[in-house]
Amino acid sequence: MAMQVIVRKWDKQEERLVKASEDEEERYIQAVKNLEFDRNLGPYNLSHYEEWKQLSNFITKSVKERLEPIGGEITVECEDDVVRSSSANKTPMENALDKQLKAGNSATSIGKSQRKGCYYTPIPRVVKRKGVSGTELTSLNLDKTQLLETLLAKEYGGSEDLLLGEVQFSFIAFLMGQSLEAFFQWKSLVSLFLGCTEAPFKTRTQLFTKFIRVIYYQLKYGLQKDRIGESVLPLLDDSWLSADSFLDRLCKDFFSLFEDGSVVDGDLLSWTRKFKELLENNLGWEFQPCSAIEEDDEFAPQVEIIGDEA
Structure with missing residues (x-):
């Protein structure tokens, strides 16, 4: 034929x-x-093809069209407003990262872009609902399952792959494009996933299996420091993934969900164990059951009690 x-x-x-x-x-x-x-034509680096495929397998044309800025150029020159608006919630580690990214890009930037950044999906840090009791509101913030379902239906048209595509897009834009805006979006999405307690086991098991696989390959790639035949800087330095980072605290709570003997999907359990071992072996993190939420934990659920309203 x-x-x-x-x-x-x-x-x-x-x-x-x-x-x-x-x-x-x-x-x-x-x-x-x-x-x-x-x-x-330049040579295509086939040795990293499998890595790139794992980092971008959910980034489709639809994902790019949803998220890319006008003109398709991702640059920190249009992220000043994002950085300023997020400064109140940044940790010292993130402030240091901010300075590092600004210093690295100031030498290569020419002029000031008038275009805005990427069109990321807004992810609320705190769930606020009118007309619900304080107990219900607390439950909604302790378990982000309902927020996840709402965002999937409202923002992603029910498509799990579009959501995963945004997780991958924001990570690549941060790691390879030096975008602080992308880092905050990736952090928000990861916090959303790891803040769910019901969805992984009941309503969205397959989605969480895919998500754990996505973040596993992201950090596996990002934590590589030395490559054979190449001279490269660490992609993610130790300060970005320090033991007091948001990821460490969220992972402790998430991993503890698998310790109560509940029936867990085999694939989800397998990838969660691989993810946990990656963090333990590469970063030296130790995950012990959390007995209580620390009072000064910035990433603990923040609940705002709203009285019943008509």
Whole structure:
């Protein structure tokens, strides 16, 4: 069976792809066969293909169209408002990271972009509901399952893969694009997932299996410091993932959910154990059952009691 080849080109005036004419199509085909384009191409690093696939397998065209800024360029030059608005909630570690990212980008930035940043989904840190009792409100904040369901339905059209795509997009934009805005979004999404106690076991087991796999590969890649034949800086330094970081505290609570003997899906349990071992082996973290929430824990659920309102 003959393979059909369709050649498309970019129409600058209409700003869209259009099908090339038959003559153009034949010239492109012959040019490919004659390797005429090869001299203008850079080598593709196949050794990191599997890593990249694990970091981006949920990033589809739909995910990019939802999140990319106008023009497609992600730059810290348009993130001043984001940094300022988040400064009150940043830890000393994150303030240090802020300075590091600004210093690294100031040397290469030219001019000030007037475009806004990425169109990330707003993730509330605290659930607020009118007309519910204080007990119900406390429950909604201790278990983010209902918030997860609401966001999936309202913001992602029920698509779990779109949500996972945003987790991957924000991580890549932070790690490789040096975007502090992306870090805060990744942190918010991870906090949402790890703040759920019912969803992993009852309503969204498959979603959590995929999420744990996603964050496992993200941190496995980010924690690599030395690569054979390459000279690279650590992608994630120790201060970013210190023992008092938000991730350490959330993981302690999340891992403790698997210690009560409840029936757990095999794949979810397997990937959770792998994730836990990664943190223990690479960062030296120790996960002991948490007996109580520390009073000064910034990442503990914050509950605002709202009286019944009509």
